[in-house]
Amino acid sequence: MPTLYIVATPIGNLEDITLRALRVLRDVSLIAAEDTRVTKKLLQRYDIETPLTSYNEHNMFTKTPQILTKLRETDIALVSDAGTPSIRDPGKDLILAAINADIPVVSIPGPSAITTALAISGLPIDKFTFFGYLPKKSKERSDLIESVKAKKEVVIAFESPHRLQESLKDLRSILGKQRQIVVCRELTKMFEEVYRGTIGNAIDYFQQPRGEFTLLIAAATAEDSADLDFKTTSLATEEIIKLKSMGLSVRDAVDIITEKHGLTRRAIYSLWLDS
Numbered sequence: 001m002p003t004l005y006i007v008a009t010p011i012g013n014l015e016d017i018t019l020r021a022l023r024v025l026r027d028v029s030l031i032a033a034e035d036t037r038v039t040k041k042l043l044q045r046y047d048i049e050t051p052l053t054s055y056n057e058h059n060m061f062t063k064t065p066q067i068l069t070k071l072r073e074t075d076i077a078l079v080s081d082a083g084t085p086s087i088r089d090p091g092k093d094l095i096l097a098a099i100n101a102d103i104p105v106v107s108i109p110g111p112s113a114i115t116t117a118l119a120i121s122g123l124p125i126d127k128f129t130f131f132g133y134l135p136k137k138s139k140e141r142s143d144l145i146e147s148v149k150a151k152k153e154v155v156i157a158f159e160s161p162h163r164l165q166e167s168l169k170d171l172r173s174i175l176g177k178q179r180q181i182v183v184c185r186e187l188t189k190m191f192e193e194v195y196r197g198t199i200g201n202a203i204d205y206f207q208q209p210r211g212e213f214t215l216l217i218a219a220a221t222a223e224d225s226a227d228l229d230f231k232t233t234s235l236a237t238e239e240i241i242k243l244k245s246m247g248l249s250v251r252d253a254v255d256i257i258t259e260k261h262g263l264t265r266r267a268i269y270s271l272w273l274d275s
Contacts, residue, residue, distance in 0.1 A: 001103075001104060002071050002072060002073060002074050002075050002076075002103065002104075003075050003076075003103070003104040003105070003106055004071055004075075004076055004077075004078060004094070004095070004098045004103055004104070004105045004106070005024050005028060005075065005076070005077040005078065005106050005107075005108055006077075006078050006084065006085050006086070006091065006095065006105065006106070006107045006108065007021050007024055007025060007077045007078065007079050007085075007108045007110070008021065008083060008084040008085075008107075008108060008109055008110025008111055008112070009021070009039070009042060009079050009080065009081075009082060009083070009110065009111070010042070010082065010110075010111050010188065011082040011083050011111045011112070011113050011116065011187055011188055012082070012186065012187060012188035012189035012192075013188040013189065014041075014042060014045050016110070016111045016188055017042070017046075017110060017111075018108070018109075018110050020108055021108045021110055022046055022048070024077055024108055025043065025046075025048050025050055025077055025079075026048050026050060027075065028050060028074075028075040028076055028077045029050070029051070029070075029074040029075060029076065030050065030051055030052075030053060030067075030070060030074070030076045030077070031043075031050050031051070031052050031053070031076070031077045031078075031079060032052075032053055032054075032055035032063070032067055032076060032077070032078045032079070032094070033052050033053070033054060033055065033079050033080075034054075034055065034056045034079065034080040034081045034085070034089060034090050035054070035056065035081050036052040036053070036054050038081045038082075039052060039079055039081075040052065050077075053067070055067065055078065055090060055091075055094065056090050057090050060090055060093050060094070061093075063094075064093050064094050064097050065097075067094060068094070068097050068098065068101060068103075071098060071101075071103050072101075072103070077108075078091055078094060078095075082111075082113075083110075083111060083112055083113060084107075084109070084110070084112060087112070087114075088132040088133065088158065111188070113158070113184075113187055113214050114130055114156055114214070116184075116187050116188065116214075117156065117182070117184045117187060117214040117216055118154070118156070118216065120184070120194055121154070121182040121184075121194075121196075121216045122182070122196060123154050123180075123182060123216055123218055123219075124154070124219065125154055127152075127153035127154070128153050128154040128155070128156055129148065129151060129153060129154070129155050129156065130156045130157070131144065131148075131155065131156070131157045132157065132158060133157065133158045133159065133160070134157045134158070134159055134163070134167050134215075136163065138166065138170065141166075141167060141170050142170050142173075142174060145170055145171060145174045145175065146174055148217075149174055149175055149220065150220050151219060151220060152219050152220060153219050154216055154217065154218060154219055155216070155217040155219075156214065156215065156216050156217075157214075157215045157217075158212070158213065158214055158215070159213045159214075159215055160212065160213070161209040161210050161211060161212070161213065162209075164206055164209040164213055165203065165206065165207075165209065167215075168199060168202055168203045168206070169203060171199050171217065172199045172200055172203060175199060175217070176199070177198060177199055177200030178198050178199075178200065179198065179199050179217065179218060179220075180196075180197070180198060180199075180217075180218035181195075181197070181198065181199050181202055181215060181216065181217050181218065182194065182195065182196050182215070182216040182218075183195040183202055183205075183206065183213060183214075183215055183216075184213065184214040184215075184216070185209075185210075185211045185212070185213055186211040186212060187212075187214060189211070191211065199217075236257050236268060236271055237271050237274075239253075239256075239257055240253060240257065240268070240271055240272050243256065243257075244272075250269065250272050253268070253272060254268045254269060254272070
């Protein structure tokens with residue numbers, strides 16, 4: 001029966017592709033690629049002449065039914081520019097459409113910036129959270145960082161060079177300049193670089209960032225948690241004083257601050273009485 005193959009491709013170095021992936025790319029009748037120009041370089045490197053068609057976020061609504069029709073007759077491979085399709089790349093809509101049509105979907109595993117960065121980070125990696133690219137807008141980015149500041153596990157995110165400084169400064173503002181971070185640049189490529197140190201020093205180090213970045217933020221330590229609890233309590237106290245001056249009732253103030261700072265209602269009520 002025709003099959004949709006989800007093929008992982010190199011994240012940089014073209015030698016990082018499996019023998020199985022090369023065989024599948026040769027054997028299928030069509031390759032659906034995020035950017036045919038990028039995939040063509042890979043195919044040329046290994047003398048693969050399988051036809052290409054584009055499949056990306058700009059055309060997936062029209063291309064999904066077209067590719068699905070072809071899938072009823074022949075095998076097709078889905079690739080992204082780097083790594084595994086559907087992991088922060090186009091592909092999930094086609095995969096879901098194939099599953100709903102009872103067409104077999106087979107994953108051909110391979111390179112991943114996530115596991116590559118984790119392996120060389122030197123951080124405890126028994127648990128981690130992955131967020132893809134950090135939000136572009138500062139408010140949304142800050143809210144996300146706030147939500148993970150006390151996590152007892154590594155947090156991984158991608159970032160582009162033109163937003164790296166802004167993101168690092170948001171991390172410093174919320175997590176503190178001494179929180180440990182690993183910044184991987186251009187993984188598997190010629191100018192691969194790994195920075196290990198504090199967020200504060202990372203801001204000074206990457207003054208003119210170039211390339212693609214993978215950030216690994218160390219888990220919160222007991223000391224970090226205590227410091228964060230102190231900061232959260234201080235901010236909540238300041239807000240309570242402000243809300244009191246505005247004439248809000250204790251019930252309304254507790255509702256507002258509980259949602260914003262994540263403290264318990266009992267803790268906020270106690271702060272209200274002490275303010």
